Amino acid sequence: MKFKHIILACLPLIAGFTACQKVETGYLSDYPRYADNPLTITQGVFKMSAGIIPDNSTPPLNVTLLDVRDKATGKHVDAFFQEYDTYVWTKPYDPTTDTTFDLINAKRSKTKKKPLEILAASGQLIFSDVTANITPGTYTIDLQISNPRGTKQYKNICDIVITAPKEYEYVNAPYALAAKTTAEEAIRFSYDADWIDQLIGRSTTAWLKIKKVASEPNQIIFVVKDKYGNIFPPQALQKRPSGSTYLKTMETFAVKTFTNDTATIHQFATVPFPHTYWDGQSNGTNCYYRIYNQYIQSIDTANTKNWFPPNTISYGEWNKQPVNLNVRMNTKIYTPGTYVYELTLQCTMKK
Known part of the structure; x- marks a missing residue:
């Protein structure tokens, strides 16, 4: 009986001790993480x-x-x-x-x-x-x-x-095709639409070199040269007819377009340029141009047996009849800034 009283006397002490213990709330791990690391x-x-x-x-x-x-x-x-x-x-x-x-x-x-x-x-x-x-x-x-x-x-x-981001890409390599001056009909050669290296924008008939020269404003300075480096005046680059209307050019996608003595300047608002809206439209973001015969002295043949860089291509003049030149190019810009587009028509001599 005395032992029982001792136990009962201790119970308040035990209860009091338990009541004073701090109960911790929740849990904070030492090992949170990200699924993608890096x-x-x-x-x-x-x-x-x-x-x-x-x-x-x-x-x-x-x-x-x-x-x-x-x-x-x-x-x-x-x-x-x-x-x-x-x-x-x-x-x-x-x-x-x-x-x-x-x-x-x-x-x-x-x-x-x-x-x-x-x-x-x-x-x-x-x-x-x-x-x-x-x-x-x-x-x-x-x-x-x-x-x-x-x-x-x-x-x-x-x-x-x-x-580092990709600054730009060639959606396809550019080319320049001879066309009759009397009809919307191409004069096709075996080499005229063949690509040498799309990654550098080069075909047998045209080579588009792109260089970013400033972080702003957002614009393309577009210069077109013949095989000797002579610059075509901006007005030589005309829209290419398509029925009763015209095919797209970079001006179609730009916010503002103007010219100086040697170049056409296309200003744009945001990247990617052209905007992705145009990707799903007819002909996508292809840009088509026409250079009329009044600016062309001759076009060339090409030796297609020796295409691949670093080998050079042998060209020979062809001037059997007056021709216009149909040019196509397609690029995409991914980072803002000012770019120089230098298109050399490697099978063309300017008048």
């Missing part, structure tokens, strides 16, 4: 990652960016935390109706953005177009995560690989 980003291109994998950590989460460091050196990269000027579209851009810069500017406004933002609730990494200001390379990020359990910091939680 995460590859193209410089200047918007991208949003998937959310962080919380490893059963108790929601809600509050994820913040602590640091971005160069993977090789471990040094802080301040460029990720700077704000840069960029345009934001307030209404959708329509390349068929937004045909002047006044109309375009009414739909967009200039603002400032950071290259990298993070969604606090999900941990999603948001890369904006101003990553164009980040040097290509590999970077690593540190995060801080808070939830009802507490706060922890996570170093090197994800690597980011910034790659």
Whole structure:
């Protein structure tokens, strides 16, 4: 009986001790992660990652960016935390109706953005177009995560690989075909539409060299030369007839087109240029031109047995009858800036 009283006397002490213990709330893992690690980003291109994998950590989460460091050196990269000027579209851009810069500017406004933002609730990494200001390379990020359990910091939680963008591409190689002056009929040769190397925009009859020369404004400076380097005046490049209308040229896609003594300048609002709307239209983004006989001294034959670079091609003059020249080209620009397009008609001599 005495033993029973001792047990009953101790019960209040045990209950009091249990009541004083702090009950921990929730769980915050030491091992949250991203499914894509490293995460590859193209410089200047918007991208949003998937959310962080919380490893059963108790929601809600509050994820913040602590640091971005160069993977090789471990040094802080301040460029990720700077704000840069960029345009934001307030209404959708329509390349068929937004045909002047006044109309375009009414739909967009200039603002400032950071290259990298993070969604606090999900941990999603948001890369904006101003990553164009980040040097290509590999970077690593540190995060801080808070939830009802507490706060922890996570170093090197994800690597980011910034790659340089493709500036432009040749959708197909250009060519120049002789055509009768009396009818819409080509004078075909065995070599006239054969490609030597599409990756450098070269066929047996034409070679389009593209070079980016400035980061702004967005424009193409288009120069056309004959086989000796003589420049055709811009007015020599006319629209090519197609029934009662004309085929597309770069002017079709540009916001503004004008000329100087040696070149045609096409200004555009945004990339890719031409806009993707045109990809699904008749003839896609092919640009067609006609150079009339008044500008042409002769066209050439070509020795097709010795095409492939670094071998040169042998050309011989052909002037049996007056001809016009039909030119076709197709390119796509992916990064903003000023580009020089130099098209050499390798089988053509200018008058």
